[in-house]
Amino acid sequence: MRIVVFGANGPTGRQVTEQAIAEGHTVTAVTRRPAEFPLSGPCLRVAGADVLDPGAVERAVAGQDAVISTLGVPYSRSPVTVYSEGITHITRAMTRHGVRRLVCVTSTVLFDAPAPGETLFFRKVLEPLIARTIGRTVYDDMRRMEETVRDSDRAWTVLRPAGLFDTDAVSDYRVATSRLPGRFTSRADLGNALLREAVGDRHVGAFVDVRTTEGVPGFLDVIRKEAFGGRK
Template structure:
């Protein structure tokens, strides 16, 4: 069934994949961007919407009447994370959706935000702790973003990948609702986008964090 989708962060690695795969599946896709020149995806069914991401009122036309909103928004550096970028740009999206009565939202978070998988090997737990310390500001920001999701009126899903790669779309990965796949260390941006599009209609993922990994 063709859906009407809006993608935020459409010029990022996951965002462009969401747009590309959404169009390939026959959906109508509105790509919300700050700089249209950075969007390399084209095709029938695509609408490019330029907007100030800090103004919920300006975002309302981009989400009105949509079946789902997908977001690849987030900090591109530790400095941006320290400024709470993921939270700051996600809250206006939430307010715009609530104002328009649009409920389904899927966002990109990160594996360390969720609980560690039960039975994870010691090496994976050590690596997780080290990465968590090195990127503390990033995960603090994403944790705050997920708290905003939980307080919202949306039917949200926070998709939590581990280390991202530029590998190909395979469609072969593991998911775990509420936690992460055991020993899940990497996944391509293309497969994260595939997982997000697949989860749109999955009621088991509503108001949940979902780990995705190979």
């Protein structure tokens, strides 16, 4: 299968790209800094492009079977538009070139429902602080991105992971179309879930939670390392 990955040089993008190559897919990895991309192989093409450049996006999308977007930016007080503008260019290019399958990433926060079994402090204080104050501009733009995806005529799936952390291998993670218990999703699991959706049609037209259930770190450890890095 021919797959193009936007945001390929982020931690999740590299997971998707590496796993897709290992499975024998032909991958176009799109990054603004192609010289820094650490992966290589006969089935990999690295394309230097900015998702905010519609012409560059169209060239990357042409001839593909599926698109995976792992775009991510740090929390910021300034308005964020990368998600919504980027996905607008991607969906338009997909329509022009007849590319059907789109899979992308937002956040479990966008379920607008508490995680099952979560503590009162996390549900009423900590998560609202992150969602409505610290990360408000990022999540606002993720919502705009989801609206664009939902209104497109593509076969789309949006994955909504929880707090992201790094592991060496894919685990026996869970997916569901409603919010799952737990606070974390490993990037290896998220990358695998993105790939599984891209090559299949299990959750077309759905928002899907992805949750790691084994080997998860402590909450404060992840917050200290990840919260302000924007490392999708």
